[in-house]
Amino acid sequence: MSIEDIQNEIIDEFSMFEDWEERYQYMIDLGKDLPLINDQYKTDSNIIKGCQSKVWVHAEMNDDKIEFTADSDAIITKGIIAILIRAFSNQHPQDIIDANTDFIDKIGLKEHLSPTRANGLVSMVKQLKMYAIAYQTQLK
Amino acid sequence: MFNVEDIRKDFPILSRKVNGKPLVYFDNAATSQTPQQVIDVIVDYYSNYNANIHRGVHTLSQEATDLYEQARHKIQAHFNAKFAHEIIFTSGTTHSINLVANGFSSLLKKGDEIIVSALEHHSNIVPWQMLCERTGASLKVIPMNAEGELVISEFDALLSKNTKLVFVNHISNALGTINPIEYIIEKAHQVGAAVLIDGAQSAPHIKPDVQALNVDFYVTSAHKTCGPTGVGMLYGKEEWLNKLPPYQGGGEMIDEVTFQKTTYAALPHKFEAGTPNICGGIAFGAALDYMNSVGFKAIANYEHELLEYATKKLLEIEGLKIYGTSKQKTSVISFNLEGIHPYDVGTILDKLGIAVRTGHHCAQPIMDFYKIPGTVRASFAFYNTKAEIDTLVEGVKKAKMMLS
Numbered sequence: 246m247s248i249e250d251i252q253n254e255i256i257d258e259f260s261m262f263e264d265w266e267e268r269y270q271y272m273i274d275l276g277k278d279l280p281l282i283n284d285q286y287k288t289d290s291n292i293i294k295g296c297q298s299k300v301w302v303h304a305e306m307n308d309d310k311i312e313f314t315a316d317s318d319a320i321i322t323k324g325i326i327a328i329l330i331r332a333f334s335n336q337h338p339q340d341i342i343d344a345n346t347d348f349i350d351k352i353g354l355k356e357h358l359s360p361t362r363a364n365g366l367v368s369m370v371k372q373l374k375m376y377a378i379a380y381q382t383q384l385k
Numbered sequence: 386m387f388n389v390e391d392i393r394k395d396f397p398i399l400s401r402k403v404n405g406k407p408l409v410y411f412d413n414a415a416t417s418q419t420p421q422q423v424i425d426v427i428v429d430y431y432s433n434y435n436a437n438i439h440r441g442v443h444t445l446s447q448e449a450t451d452l453y454e455q456a457r458h459k460i461q462a463h464f465n466a467k468f469a470h471e472i473i474f475t476s477g478t479t480h481s482i483n484l485v486a487n488g489f490s491s492l493l494k495k496g497d498e499i500i501v502s503a504l505e506h507h508s509n510i511v512p513w514q515m516l517c518e519r520t521g522a523s524l525k526v527i528p529m530n531a532e533g534e535l536v537i538s539e540f541d542a543l544l545s546k547n548t549k550l551v552f553v554n555h556i557s558n559a560l561g562t563i564n565p566i567e568y569i570i571e572k573a574h575q576v577g578a579a580v581l582i583d584g585a586q587s588a589p590h591i592k593p594d595v596q597a598l599n600v601d602f603y604v605t606s607a608h609k610t611c612g613p614t615g616v617g618m619l620y621g622k623e624e625w626l627n628k629l630p631p632y633q634g635g636g637e638m639i640d641e642v643t644f645q646k647t648t649y650a651a652l653p654h655k656f657e658a659g660t661p662n663i664c665g666g667i668a669f670g671a672a673l674d675y676m677n678s679v680g681f682k683a684i685a686n687y688e689h690e691l692l693e694y695a696t697k698k699l700l701e702i703e704g705l706k707i708y709g710t711s712k713q714k715t716s717v718i719s720f721n722l723e724g725i726h727p728y729d730v731g732t733i734l735d736k737l738g739i740a741v742r743t744g745h746h747c748a749q750p751i752m753d754f755y756k757i758p759g760t761v762r763a764s765f766a767f768y769n770t771k772a773e774i775d776t777l778v779e780g781v782k783k784a785k786m787m788l789s
């Protein structure tokens with residue numbers, strides 16, 4: 246599925262929730278369920294410095310597609326990471342570079358990707374794109 | 386008579402909604418809210434008096450200068466400084482601290498020591514580290530204990546004839562601990578060291594008397610005491626302020642300028658280069674007037690009541706731990722829910738219209754001491770209510786339910 250299709254699918258899922266509580270409970274459950282990253286990659290060099298919660302990101306290239314794994318010590322942050330990974334992982338680098346994150350706004354979680362929010366997610370999205378750019382140059 | 390419902394009417398922001406819920410503002414230790422009386426002064430200044438000060442012959446300039454200097458006198462009276470020129474307007478606590486640290490550059494040499502406490506706002510440790518790098522002096526730290534109090538016997542042990550300066554906050558912003566500054570000042574003076582007290586967290590709760598304290602420098606920010614942001618003050622004893630060289634060069638701070646030599650203006654202007662935050666200074670004075678009209682005794686009593694009530698209610702929640710349990714503390718509660726990240730709790734509380742601070746509160750060393758990433762911090766002001774605390778307690782319970 247393309248990144249856009251996945252994003253539309255996520256938007257559809259979120260449209261079923263009635264209020265913020267259901268949305269957040271869903272994200273919290275996503276955050277709780279998934280071991281998102283292999284512990285060996287939870288290293289200091291993979292940490293993204295967001296002021297409040299720690300975010301780790303790891304990237305690997307398989308068959309011209311990037312597989313991302315990530316984690317956070319805060320559960321809501323982790324839930325949003327799970328959503329971002331679902332949209333961006335196992336995609337071609339160029340598609341990741343071209344993708345936008347407007348769907349976060351559409352599912353009512355815009356505040357978490359606000360550039361002024363100190364939760365590390367904005368830097369994480371930047372980091373995903375940086376990896377994509379790096380792998381894209383390798384492909385050429 | 387102290388009546389919180391009447392007081393709340395003075396603060397327009399308290400009636401707004403956040404995320405569809407009535408705002409519960411418990412981030413007072415970060416910045417306090419502004420009463421209409423102070424807002425009116427700001428509007429009045431720009432509507433009727435706006436001009437540059439100390440330099441115009443025209444009426445507006447004269448009136449603005451008078452208002453600004455009146456504010457300085459109000460601040461002098463409030464903190465009981467001996468002279469008005471011992472009050473230096475700054476952009477806030479951070480600026481005031483840097484001004485003193487910079488001034489000490491020329492007074493320190495290798496082998497000298499500066500003592501700071503483990504409870505400091507970490508951005509305020511940086512000016513002293515920079516000062517030590519410049520001068521070869523070294524930094525010593527008074528450790529803390531599990532209650533979040535300074536270990537005073539360790540302070541005694543650190544003091545020596547090499548100690549030139551002691552820097553301690555009156556009240557810790559992360560934990561609310563009230564430090565024994567009277568003792569610290571007296572002991573430091575016995576070895577000839579100067580003492581700088583960071584009053585950013587105490588000025589909103591306690592009316593300090595700088596002469597009775599015999600403190601050498603005391604600093605605070607207007608925005609912690611119902612005033613605007615970007616303005617604050619440095620109190621320094623006249624003899625100390627005369628000893629320190631000017632901090633920044635510019636207009637206002639000079640006496641005579643030629644290309645060969647400039648002579649500096651007298652206090653306080655020596656430290657007030659450039660056009661200051663005139664309106665801010667005037668509003669700072671008005672904010673202290675406002676707080677005095679409520680009365681610091683009444684404020685302290687009421688806030689203590691809020692602290693006791695909230696402590697008791699929050700501790701009824703299983704798995705909730707409070708950090709900073711000194712008997713001497715102000716209305717600040719730093720806490721965590723077991724196994725839950727403070728950021729998550731703060732996010733859910735925000736959805737409920739409750740404003741708290743989460744994170745390390747610029748006090749990383751304290752968080753390291755407790756081995757936690759941060760806390761949720763609720764800090765109460767005299768315009769908060771027990772009903773709001775009930776809302777917080779319900780919010781924390783809800784957060785716990787959703788997150789665990």
Ligand SMILES: Cc1ncc(COP(=O)(O)O)c(C=O)c1O
Nearest residue numbers: 477478479506554558585586606
């Ligand atoms: C103890 C303490 N010192 C200093 C500061 C810094 O004050 P400002 O940012 O107004 O300079 C604060 C404010 O957070 C504080 O709580």
